[in-house]
Amino acid sequence: MLQQTATRLHGLHSTIPQAPAPLLVCNEEHRFLVASQLMDAGVSGATILLEPAARNTAPALTIAALHACAGREDPVMLAMPADHVIADLAAFQYAVQTAYEVARQGNVVTFGVVGSYPETGYGYIRYCPAQAQSVHLVEGFTEKPDAERARQYLADGNYLWNSGLFMLRASTWLQAMTHCRPDMLHACEAAMQAARHDLDFIRPDAAAFNSSPSDSIDYAVIEKLPAHPEWGLKLCVVPMQAGWSDVGAWDAVWKVSEQDACGNAVVGDLVLHQSCTDSLLVSSSRLVAGVGLQNLIVVETPDAVLVVDKRCTQDIKQMVASLARTSHSLAHTHRKVCRPWGWYDCVDRGDRFQVKRIVVNPGASLSLQMHQHRAEHWVVVKGVAEVTHGDRCFLLHENESTYIPVGHAHRLRNSGGEPLEIIEIQSGAYLGEDDIVRLDDVYGRTEKVQ
Template sequence: MTDQLLPVILCGGSGTRLWPLSRETYPKQFHALAGDSSMLQDTATRLHGISGDVALAAPLLVCNIEHRFLVATQLQQAQIENARILLEPTGRNTAPALTIAALQAVSAGADPVMLAMPADHVISDRKAFHESVQVAFNAARAGQMVTFGIVADRPETGYGYIQHGTTEQGGTFEVQSFVEKPDLVRAQSYLAAGNYLWNSGLFVVRASVWLKAMKAFRPDILSACEQSMNGAQRDMDFVRPESNAFQSSPSDSIDYAVMERLPKMPELGIQARVVPLKAGWSDVGAWDALWAVREHDADGNAIIGNAVQHGCTNSLFLSSSRLVTGVGLDNIAVVETPDAILVADMRRTQDVKKIVAHLQTYGQALAHSHRKVHRPWGWYDSIDYGERFQVKRIVVNPGASLSLQMHHHRAEHWVVVKGTAEVTNGDQVLLLGENESTFIPLGHVHRLRNPGKLPLEIVEVQSGSYLGEDDIVRFEDTYGRVAEKAGVNN
């Protein structure tokens, strides 16, 4: 029987160092940072065309439950079929995420080789990546656990390192130790030593081997994950592990839970191996890393969106909604979104997370979400607000519908800008065309649906004593949110 390679895409992480573009409700993996497709879409298609004797399975994704429709929509846009999506009720790091993926993988009697890939990495040389995956695949189906170490080209202090032995075996080396992010002097010594690689966070292991290792090293995590998967519910492409059991799992990474311990327990019979990888890899962990993977002009500037510079060098300009200009800047990142602007020294972009921490401490919602908010039916943009009013631009996908709902504290005026709207307003059901409008009184049960084949766009004016997103009572919902917490994925 041919062994299958199962791509396991880990979609967690909030990408705080890429604020203000990356936020909790729409983190970096859902953005098109390195090209025309999102980082998630690039990851999901990364193995397409792999040759050799690798039988590629449909991907299995592990994501936060609040991102489930983003993940499903982006997979559909990338024409990824038959993917399964595991929904974490809360983040518990990569070891529990890979454990529930392994349990799902073996649930039907199969035992594939899993390739665990974070959804927010860039790999520009796909051919070289495929060749390295083939090497790791051969080692993993023989019972080894394999990681990829990035061949270092500079003394990087932002990555952890893997120290490996000098004896090659089938293209892999023995893992001797994992090293935390070093200071500059230590990083220079690692580069000079020649047997230290950057820790990529990519792993290849057979599902049963991973579960065997978890039983030996972290039986507490394994037990919690088994209970959560035994109580899992399945609907559409989603698998929902039982929430209470999963939340009882300790949080731990693949490195700490297993990989670092394998060399110390040879009697387990699972070797820890590393494949040196030179394939244009980047975790795009901060703005300087994004600058590094983008094309540059003659002066070393990377320009994304509507931006103009004069006399600038080695700088990054990213515009999301308006013209951004720079004069005489060197080594500066300028990032614009509709509701926030970041200007940072490129040598200190790791500190952007401290800005996010400050916003979180003082309760500013800009750390959590954008002005433009994505929902399973489309999106809305809060374009203006003041005392007792708010104006939203709402776009509903073809065939999609908002929930049948009611508000206690606000009334709404809807004006159709593009497309056709089917409006339930109390006992009435209306069809509204462009330039037509309706009024939803406070307390009226209502619903907005797009019956057409093109996106529906409306302008909504809310007025009332309270305009928060948690003022909503759902009666029916296409997306299974009636029993969920109010205000989540409205």
């Protein structure tokens, strides 16, 4: 979905001027995952702003706008969350074209989805229809309604689902923040003034950014604009019929997935089902078999297995909070972890041992490092490994192995043109990721483990 979002405007360069690459805002813990996904999507040169802590979408858009204006430019920004599905790309791009000129003139434009059923999980936009025009003035917003009110909105015809997509000039957003949330704006300004560059990433100052209040774009600004015409910030909406869905919960994934005659959606090749109805079954690493399921979500990943009634998918966040309270590692990170050089997957672990599958990208290198509590055995599965062990440097080919004792400096590098895959067996009294002393690192991580 991130890849689809980053490439959603491809093909519009002839009608709308665009930056050479997109600007992304994400948490610093996701930086290597995001960079890897962009590479897989063929997107190069993207600017990635790293939030040191989650502060919701309003601060995220604010630091993006401040960066966009840093070169004394004032571009039109299209803010797109990465958890949206757009089935009809042509219709979406037509809506963007419609909104562009309105936004270029200094207006705030949101995109409203023409509802096809009385949805109770979305907020609604109330607008004043403009005859013979495809852009309308927004009159107000309504929170997620009950079923009866949702049916009334659908019958009324002057209500649209709030998509959470926005188009406006960078300066327009900053002006709106001056009126609505000056405290948030000041914190973000301080964070960007003290920002530092780290490889392909931009890191806003942590202390300043963390001092910002947390709020969404809608609550902080958008919903306040119709009541304050004196600010001179006109809020408009472009109706959109593009097969949009906010995939914020697993029941939404079921809705946008292809279903069989019994309403079942299957993701993955290792799924069997019998006498099931209206259910979603997802498999990513092993067989998932369902018998007699009704209205259920079953999601299997290497990390965990989720089973939930479709009516209760919004309650999953409470389970995540429970994991966090117990300091469970899965509350914060996946089993598969992305790094600037590639990724690793912890495939097995037990008392005094851990087994990892490690993939190193072509031309990439791990840091020169040592461990104070563990030894490592490396077995090359695919590719050629360039190994540094103390004063020695040698090559390992497929089916060859080496041993790194506790306290020995070592480095792993892939100097070939194909991904390098190894199996690493760690043994020792302590196997935590913080047992790394970096002696040299091309990614600037010698100060701390990253």
